[in-house]
Amino acid sequence: MKKTDIVVIGAGIAGLTAAIYLKRGNADFVVLENSLPGGLLNKLHKVENYPGIPNTTGSDILISLMEQVRNLGIEIKYGSVQTILKEEGGFEVVTDQDSYDAKAVIVATGRKIQGVTIKGEKEFVGRGVSYCATCDGNFFKGADVAVVGNNDIVLEESLYLANLVNKLYLCVPAEELEGTPSLLIKVKEKENIEVILNSNVEEIVGDDVGVSAIRVNGKDLPVWGVFPFVGTKSSDEFLFNLKPETDQFGVKVNEEMMSNVAGLYFAGDITSKKLKQLVTAANDGAIAATEAMKFVH
Ligand SMILES: Cc1cc2nc3c(=O)[nH]c(=O)nc-3n(C[C@H](O)[C@H](O)[C@H](O)COP(=O)(O)OP(=O)(O)OC[C@H]3O[C@@H](n4cnc5c(N)ncnc54)[C@H](O)[C@@H]3O)c2cc1C
Structure with missing residues (x-):
């Protein structure tokens, strides 16, 4: 077992930002990643809303981020976290390779898409299929689009998109539209949202060129974009021992990015904040690192 003050789990933009702040704060820490460093940055084609870099790509941001990380001498260790155990004075973080004793943990493992559910979905990712209205909505200005799903995330994303697009088909695979009453009212009041209940999205x-239609209940609705929100979930299966408080958007944290488990911090898309973006993930990583350093001293 290795000892360290702080373990950062996940080397996406949230975890790497935490690492930069920890290194510059002279903290004793380890960064664990079970795949390619960069997380979702590896997959983003166009990024138009990152402050100061108006037209860029995920890989360009990642290249300069990794250079910054390397120049600071931060090492990213391979390790897939399997569980975290609470112990006297901190935590034991167990990976498939090793285990680490730490006084605080920053979890920045993001969210994952839970498998493709619609025929054609995988084929058109990045060519009309998107999982993020705030990120990609701008590409569909004035067009017709479809949103698939039935929860608060779907309602929030639909309201955001409705202000940009010409017409939005909200395909609900259930008898009733579900969500927070205030959001339901706003969606129902939007004139360019057509709710299609009992949708069987075929x-x-x-x-x-890209998406041209969505086939619902045997009928092709002409659209340029489809936002399927049926299957994303926090990457949090290794938290089964600690069970931090969650809601449907992710793990609940306070202003210091700490969950209801003392010393267990979260940053990025795994948290319950609604605006899941690069800039908010970086913000979370910076706060979590700064607060975790105070916690361990
Ligand atoms: C299609 C799409 C387009 C987007 N476009 C934009 C955009 O234009 N602008 C914008 O600001 N945002 C955009 N976003 C959102 C943005 O990509 C995310 O908000 C941000 O990348 C989240 O960063 P993160 O560090 O929280 O998570 P991630 O980038 O998901 O990183 C999590 C890391 O944790 C690792 N990990 C997971 N589980 C474990 C484990 N058990 N052990 C060890 N490591 C683990 C993963 O391998 C991964 O590297 C987009 C998202 C999507 C899906």
Whole structure:
């Protein structure tokens, strides 16, 4: 077992930002990652809303972020976290390779898409299929789009998109639209949102250029974009021992990014904040690192 003050789990933008702040604060810490450093940054084609870099890509941001990380001498260790155990004075973080004793833990493991659910969905990712209205909504200005799903995330994303697009088909795979009453009212009041209850979404249809329609209950609705929000989930399966408080958007944290488990911090998309973006993930990482350093001293 290795000893350290702080373990950061996940080397996406949230975890790497935490690492930068920890290093510059002279903290004793370890960063664990079970895949390619950068997380979602590896997958983003266009990024137009990152302050100071108006037209860029995920990989360009990642290249300069990794250079900054390397120049600071931060090492990213391979390790897939399997569980975290609470122990006297801190935590034991157990990976598939090793285990670490730490006084505080920053979890920055993001969210994952729970498998493709609609025919054509995988084929058109980045060519009309998107999982983030705030990120990609701008590409569909004035067009017709479809949103699939039935929860508060779906309602929030639909309201955001409705202000940009011409028409939005909200395909609900249930008898009733579900969500917080205030959001339901706003969605119902939006004139360009057509709610289609009992939607059986059969296929996302398109060609070489991209999405051209969504097939619902046997009928093709012409759309340029489809936002399927049926299956994303926090990457938090290793938290089964600690069970921090969550809501449908992720793990609940206070202003210091700490959960209801003392010393257990969260940053980035795994948290319950609604605006899950690069800039908010970086913000969370900076706060979590600064507060975790205070916690361990
Ligand atoms: C299609 C799409 C387009 C987007 N476009 C934009 C955009 O234009 N602008 C914008 O600001 N945002 C955009 N976003 C959102 C942005 O990508 C995310 O908010 C941000 O990347 C989240 O960073 P994160 O560090 O929280 O998580 P992630 O980037 O998901 O990183 C989590 C890391 O944790 C690792 N990990 C997971 N589980 C474990 C484990 N058990 N052990 C060890 N490591 C683990 C993962 O491998 C990963 O590297 C987009 C998102 C999507 C899906």
